[in-house]
Amino acid sequence: MEAIMTNTFRSFSDAARAMNEVRMNDSVLNIDAETQQTYDGAFVESSEMAKLTVFNAPEKLDMPDPEMAAAAVDLMLRTVFDVTRDTRMEEFAADIAWGIVNSFHMVTKRIEGREDDAARKLKDMVEAYDPSEIYAVELEDTQLLCQTLEGCAEAMRCMRDHAGEVFRVETGRPFNTIRGSRVSSKLTASVIDGKDYLAARAAKRREEHAPTGPIVAFSGGQVWHDHEQLFDRLDQIKRRIPAMVLMTTGMNKGADAVAAAWASSRQVKLVRMMLETRYGPKAAFLRNDRIANQRPVEAIVCEGSGVQSDFARKMRTAGVPLHVFRLAEQAPMAPAARSRRA
Template sequence: MTNSFSNFADLASHIATETGTDERSSLYADAFLEHDERAKLSPVDESEQLEMPDPDQARAAVEMVMATLFDVFRDTRLEPFAGDLAWGFVNSFHVVAKRINDREDDAAKELGDLARSFDPSEIYASQIEEAQMLCQTLQGCRDAMECMRDHAAEVYRVETGRPYAPTRGSRVSKGVTASMIEARDFLAARGRERREQFSPEGPIVAFSGGQQWEDHDLLWKGLDSIKARIPEMVLATTAQAKGCDAIAQAWAAARGVKVIMFRLDRRLGAKAAFVRNDRLLALKPVEAVVCEGSGIQMNLAQKLRQAGVPLHVVKLAHQTVRPTPQRMAARVRQGR
């Protein structure tokens, strides 16, 4: 029997029913939780009764949009562009979540200022209540937006084999997905409400490698071996967009491992990569993997050895799959 639907919400509800409940459903239920019957979305608006969207419908909607995008383009001349469009969809959730987070920070600052200037009057009590409601509402909206972003990012990873990473800034969440954290955010996180998200606790495993690498399985097996010994590991990489670092970040996304990304600080000029190595070393990693690449990797390996960090050096010759000029040219044409 063919079902017909008069609107998108009914279709999403049908998909939610058909797909049932799982761990993802539980994450949505937690993220879309209503802490109060009332909501306040800005300092100037009055509070009002507003419900959160149905979590199962929201989950189904994200699943449907992402899956349909890839399915429609699959085996067509537009297939190479599906990943770019899907990245934009995931990134739209990330950008909006960031904007909500900024508003939440402003509201929290205002609430803190009020709390420090206590006044026993009813007006003051009302102001405190309104400020608390604003913070709580924005926090709930951010949680929901991040939940949908993480879900879309997981579909993106499964379809493309690459983890979603924003072009700038960190990606953190309360869910089971791996966070990708900018080193600057990691180092600057001090005493904030979300410190644990921006400053994850756990033994650091440093990773760096060259931009030309073919044997994904070799690196995944090595990282799996380390994670088996250090289950709570946090991966710190030199954050290159392709090659070994990209493979390691894809592994982390698949395994739910948090990543701290040390990007180059271009303002430092020619010494930027060496300063990055020093900053990575300053985290006091408990273990490290350095894949053969350039003099930058050689410099990092030397510093790790001098610091007494257990080091795994993976050479190009260790690969089972060897890069060829033809394969490298094909990867360039495909934008991989």
């Protein structure tokens, strides 16, 4: 039985490889230069050695080839739609594809959690200096573990964002998970490296959560289906303000979710200004004040509730150039999407 399974798996692998080669030769896989450049930047080996768990010794492991990784993600998602197109199974292709993209998302979160655990251990070790050789080796191994997991998380985020963009192109809607001093001369090089790594990591995390750059503020209602017009306008703004940071009111559906999907697909830094629920009914309006206090250079508002009307008023009062989108100006909802919503 094992031999049969092995031969079957080999036959399947050979068939998949042949299909991949045919599709690539026929130029079905069309990875644009910007996407490939993103993969090249994410699949970087920061060290010749890698360490993936606290138990395993460091070993020489390469990152996947970025071109092959990009092609694999593209092939994985598009094949689902190609196989089911114009069949009775076509209706379910989007659900399957959503599951694939969400799998990338969940694995990314797990890697980030392991990286956080390793970073906490590294911080504790740096603070509890020990001059022994055993300590130095463990410290170097822990830092290598952090660096390896950080690189894997970055690569997985790249694949997730690419898969999400293929999902958007194929389904006509964005992917949404709901459905960045002096050193004592007594310290060893290992401790110094550990401190430098933690400082760099902390700076990166601060940039992820409170990034620097010109802010484009965004607020929209929880009912919104036309993502194309929002993608187009955000693309126009990004061409004028390449270093823009998108700040949204943090909702997980509707227009805010579309804006977050755009930021993910364009590798634009995103800040979600969340509600401070302790303020009760005033929380959303106070959040608008906090966004206005960030001095955005432009703002977008999509018609929604009184919260969006207040947002628009405060942006105009602050002299912020404002782009307004109204519910009635949306393109008609596709029949398939309308039936799913029903």
